[in-house]
Amino acid sequence: MPLISSFDPWQNGMCACPRKLTFNPYSGCDHGCLYCYASSYVQNFADCRPKKDHVAALRREATKLKGEIVSISNSSDPYPRMEANIGWTRLCLEILAESNCRIQIITKSDIVTRDDDILSRTPCAVALTITTDDDKLAKTLEPNAPSPTQRIRAVQDLLAKGIPVSVRIDPIVPLVNDDPQTLIATLAAIGVKHITSSTYKPKPDNWRRLSEAMPKIAEKLKPLYFQQGERVGGNTLLPKDLRLRLLSNVRELAIARGMQFGVCREGLPKLNTAACDGSWLIPPAKR
Numbered sequence: 001m002p003l004i005s006s007f008d009p010w011q012n013g014m015c016a017c018p019r020k021l022t023f024n025p026y027s028g029c030d031h032g033c034l035y036c037y038a039s040s041y042v043q044n045f046a047d048c049r050p051k052k053d054h055v056a057a058l059r060r061e062a063t064k065l066k067g068e069i070v071s072i073s074n075s076s077d078p079y080p081r082m083e084a085n086i087g088w089t090r091l092c093l094e095i096l097a098e099s100n101c102r103i104q105i106i107t108k109s110d111i112v113t114r115d116d117d118i119l120s121r122t123p124c125a126v127a128l129t130i131t132t133d134d135d136k137l138a139k140t141l142e143p144n145a146p147s148p149t150q151r152i153r154a155v156q157d158l159l160a161k162g163i164p165v166s167v168r169i170d171p172i173v174p175l176v177n178d179d180p181q182t183l184i185a186t187l188a189a190i191g192v193k194h195i196t197s198s199t200y201k202p203k204p205d206n207w208r209r210l211s212e213a214m215p216k217i218a219e220k221l222k223p224l225y226f227q228q229g230e231r232v233g234g235n236t237l238l239p240k241d242l243r244l245r246l247l248s249n250v251r252e253l254a255i256a257r258g259m260q261f262g263v264c265r266e267g268l269p270k271l272n273t274a275a276c277d278g279s280w281l282i283p284p285a286k287r
């Protein structure tokens with residue numbers, strides 16, 4: 001199995017991403033998000049471990065790149081807490097920055113700003129996930145991740161260095177974080193040009209975590225997902241009209257502030273005003 005592989009999550013026809021590759025520097029993740037999907041298919045997910053034994057393979061695969069987008073990462077966060085000490089993702093970035101590729105970083109961590117020297121000399125964009133601007137709510141939703149305040153500061157710092165940044169308001173959980181008005185106003189004011197959003201899709205283990213942490217909310221969501229909801233390609237989704245309403249609200253808020261907008265795995269590509277994942281922000285490859 002190559003380390004840098006084709007990005008094609010679940011092959012269920014709901015992904016509208018442009019063609020790209022993906023690379024996960026870590027297996028597992030320690031942010032502990034209630035809604036995490038990856039925890040349902042990566043073994044020992046909370047036991048976050050760097051793929052340090054694979055550095056020679058990464059160097060070999062990197063030499064074969066031909067200007068593709070490499071998305072880092074999609075089944076884990078490339079900046080878990082240990083990254084601040086061990087710098088494994090940083091080493092991977094140094095290797096990839098020497099190759100012929102364009103980099104997309106997807107993270108919830110402000111540790112990414114440490115690597116702004118590499119990112120500012122490489123065709124890249126950072127997608128920071130910020131699901132709410134309420135630090136207290138985020139502590140419940142994403143208990144071990146840096147606070148929204150820290151993440152918003154990271155967005156500012158990256159933009160100040162000329163590194164393109166999009167923000168993922170992802171996922172929207174009805175009755176929890178479904179009105180991102182103040183968050184979008186803040187992001188627009190600091191210069192963010194693209195928002196990606198999606199709705200929460202329960203899997204057995206993330207539903208168990210959410211039900212334990214927010215029992216009253218879960219009771220209200222249960223009929224929406226499990227009686228009135230849709231089943232698409234192995235996913236359980238909210239009813240289509242509700243998804244359309246929630247995501248159109250985010251879309252209108254973004255467009256009103258001059259931002260582009262895309263939805264992630266919703267089967268609603270007509271809502272997209274640009275490449276859904278914000279990859280249009282990545283400059284062309286250098287060679």
Ligand code: SF4
Pocket residue numbers: 029030031032033035036037038039075076077108
């Ligand atoms: S940051 Fe991503 S991979 Fe890590 S726990 Fe949260 S949702 Fe899962």
